[in-house]
Amino acid sequence: MIVLEGVTKQYHPDTIALADVSLTIEQGEFVFLVGMSGAGKSTLVRLLTAEERATSGTISVGGWDITRIARRDVPLLRRQIGVVYQDFKLLEQKTVEENVSFALEVCGEPSKNVRTIVPQVLKIVGLEEKAHRYPRQLSGGEQQRVAIARALIHRPKLLIADEPTGDLDTLTAQTIIDVLMRINDLGTTLLFVTHNKDVVNTMKRRVISMQEGRIISDKLHGKYFI
Amino acid sequence: MITSFNRIIRFSFQNFWRNAWLSFVTISILTLTLLSVNFFVALNALFDYSLLTIEEKVNITVHFQQTAQENNVKAFLASLSAMPDVASTEVRTKEEALEKFRTTFKGDQHIQESLQELENNPLPSSVIIRAKEIQRYDSILAFINDPRYQGIIERQTFVDRTKFIERLQELKINARRIGAGVTIFFALIAALIVVNTIRMTIFTRRREVGIMKLVGATNRFIRAPLFLEGIWYSIASVLLTILIVFPLISTFQPYLNHLFENSPFDMLAYFSDNFGIIFGSQFAAIVLLNTLASFIAIGRYLKV
Numbered sequence: 188m189i190v191l192e193g194v195t196k197q198y199h200p201d202t203i204a205l206a207d208v209s210l211t212i213e214q215g216e217f218v219f220l221v222g223m224s225g226a227g228k229s230t231l232v233r234l235l236t237a238e239e240r241a242t243s244g245t246i247s248v249g250g251w252d253i254t255r256i257a258r259r260d261v262p263l264l265r266r267q268i269g270v271v272y273q274d275f276k277l278l279e280q281k282t283v284e285e286n287v288s289f290a291l292e293v294c295g296e297p298s299k300n301v302r303t304i305v306p307q308v309l310k311i312v313g314l315e316e317k318a319h320r321y322p323r324q325l326s327g328g329e330q331q332r333v334a335i336a337r338a339l340i341h342r343p344k345l346l347i348a349d350e351p352t353g354d355l356d357t358l359t360a361q362t363i364i365d366v367l368m369r370i371n372d373l374g375t376t377l378l379f380v381t382h383n384k385d386v387v388n389t390m391k392r393r394v395i396s397m398q399e400g401r402i403i404s405d406k407l408h409g410k411y412f413i
Numbered sequence: 414m415i416t417s418f419n420r421i422i423r424f425s426f427q428n429f430w431r432n433a434w435l436s437f438v439t440i441s442i443l444t445l446t447l448l449s450v451n452f453f454v455a456l457n458a459l460f461d462y463s464l465l466t467i468e469e470k471v472n473i474t475v476h477f478q479q480t481a482q483e484n485n486v487k488a489f490l491a492s493l494s495a496m497p498d499v500a501s502t503e504v505r506t507k508e509e510a511l512e513k514f515r516t517t518f519k520g521d522q523h524i525q526e527s528l529q530e531l532e533n534n535p536l537p538s539s540v541i542i543r544a545k546e547i548q549r550y551d552s553i554l555a556f557i558n559d560p561r562y563q564g565i566i567e568r569q570t571f572v573d574r575t576k577f578i579e580r581l582q583e584l585k586i587n588a589r590r591i592g593a594g595v596t597i598f599f600a601l602i603a604a605l606i607v608v609n610t611i612r613m614t615i616f617t618r619r620r621e622v623g624i625m626k627l628v629g630a631t632n633r634f635i636r637a638p639l640f641l642e643g644i645w646y647s648i649a650s651v652l653l654t655i656l657i658v659f660p661l662i663s664t665f666q667p668y669l670n671h672l673f674e675n676s677p678f679d680m681l682a683y684f685s686d687n688f689g690i691i692f693g694s695q696f697a698a699i700v701l702l703n704t705l706a707s708f709i710a711i712g713r714y715l716k717v
């Protein structure tokens with residue numbers, strides 16, 4: 188699903204966010220990406236969504252070489268990936284419901300389907316009661332759940348979650364993880380970026396650890412050890 | 414296709430209402446700009462009209478001699494009309510002159526009585542000549558003063574007004590030049606204001622634009638609602654301008670009436686008659702500037 192070969196990302200001549208990173212994630216895998224702040228995790232995510240271009244190396248997603256993807260093909264790529272951003276990236280001028288449905292509408296999904304799918308997904312993340320609120324009227328955890336709902340709504344083949352449990356209490360975090368697990372069981376590849384030791388340790392899934400832009404360990408049934 | 418069209422329209426309205434404050438500010442600035450543009454339009458019209466009224470007052474009246482042969486007069490009139498400098502000739506026969514005289518002094522018993530006693534009509538026939546342009550009176554005068562015609566012409570009334578005409582001409586040319594300069598300068602400032610207003614509007618949306626891109630929206634899907642929103646701004650500001658301009662003119666019309674005593678300038682009629690041109694071109698200009706400005710402004714934020 189994801190193949191990186193010798194990927195380096197240099198922001199400024201002196202900031203090397205990723206250094207010669209190679210990794211392969213198979214279709215349907217559930218992978219944790221862990222590492223200290225500034226290790227380059229979010230940079231990796233931005234490369235996968237073509238928000239940034241690699242300085243060198245090649246990247247492919249779902250068999251599609253996106254290393255030098257054309258600008259007009261970028262929307263197509265993003266519609267196949269769901270991303271929960273670290274800073275949520277919700278549209279302030281749209282309600283919860285509209286934020287979620289927007290991801291479907293940009294794909295050209297018929298309105299009839301939008302009307303049925305959106306409430307279902309909002310129910311999954313427990314926000315059906317707050318569908319008509321604006322992001323500013325929600326708590327941080329609730330905003331995060333909106334972001335998750337939006338990332339799921341178009342049934343992406345790849346779901347990337349950058350710190351999706353960061354602002355949540357243990358119980359809510361567990362619910363979110365259960366949701367993501369279920370999504371993964373349905374065949375969606377999951378890349379889960381987190382600092383949360385407990386989550387990583389209890390799940391016993393593949394764990395990729397990064398430090399200063401490099402992969403320092405990649406274990407199939409790993410633990411959070413940094 | 415229709416679905417996405419509907420969505421684009423819906424989004425544009427949502428943007429418009431949910432950014433009510435921003436929309437209000439944008440429309441206010443656009444309206445203020447348009448109002449000053451229209452003030453300028455009115456000023457221009459007024460100026461043109463005053464030049465025209467002054468020009469219209471200028472003419473040459475040639476009075477023919479009582480003894481003049483009709484053939485000769487006809488020949489004179491024919492060559493006169495054929496002159497490229499002449500805009501119009503208005504012939505007044507002796508009878509018409511008398512009739513005019515009569516009606517002018519309708520109330521004066523004394524004059525009416527003396528007219529009754531007359532055996533012959535003492536009034537000469539005449540022709541009123543208007544030139545196409547003010548500076549062409551010179552050549553017409555030269556033509557009239559040709560010795561050939563002195564036998565039929567008693568006198569002409571164009572007493573040395575050349576100085577005045579020259580001045581007027583100069584004023585007109587200068588005024589046009591200054592007017593054109595000011596208009597261009599003003600249009601540039603107005604355009605700059607519109608462009609920057611739209612840029613500001615887009616700038617406040619840059620985060621939103623970036624997020625839409627990250628969710629997988631195409632550039633067109635982001636541009637189209639913003640473009641439509643610009644159209645709503647344009648419609649609103651032009652409508653608002655119309656709603657302000659007409660009552661304002663009505664208020665000031667009495668003052669205009671004082672300005673030109675004999676033939677008052679009807680500003681309201683001017684704006685109504687040229688409604689399509691005036692407001693249509695303003696709308697077109699605003700939409701054009703809007704499109705250009707937003708196209709350039711969004712471009713930067715679409716590169717996510």
Ligand SMILES: Nc1ncnc2c1ncn2[C@@H]1O[C@H](COP(=O)(O)OP(=O)(O)OP(=O)(O)O)[C@@H](O)[C@H]1O
Nearest residue numbers: 198199202203204223224225226227228229230231
């Ligand atoms: N747009 C940018 N321009 C310049 N440098 C950047 C940019 N984005 C990130 N960096 C740098 O790249 C390095 C990796 O950043 P990144 O955001 O990938 O870290 P992270 O692993 O996601 O950290 P965190 O856990 O805090 O989110 C950091 O040193 C950061 O300062």
Ligand SMILES: [Mg+2]
Nearest residue numbers: 228229273349
């Ligand atoms: Mg990060």
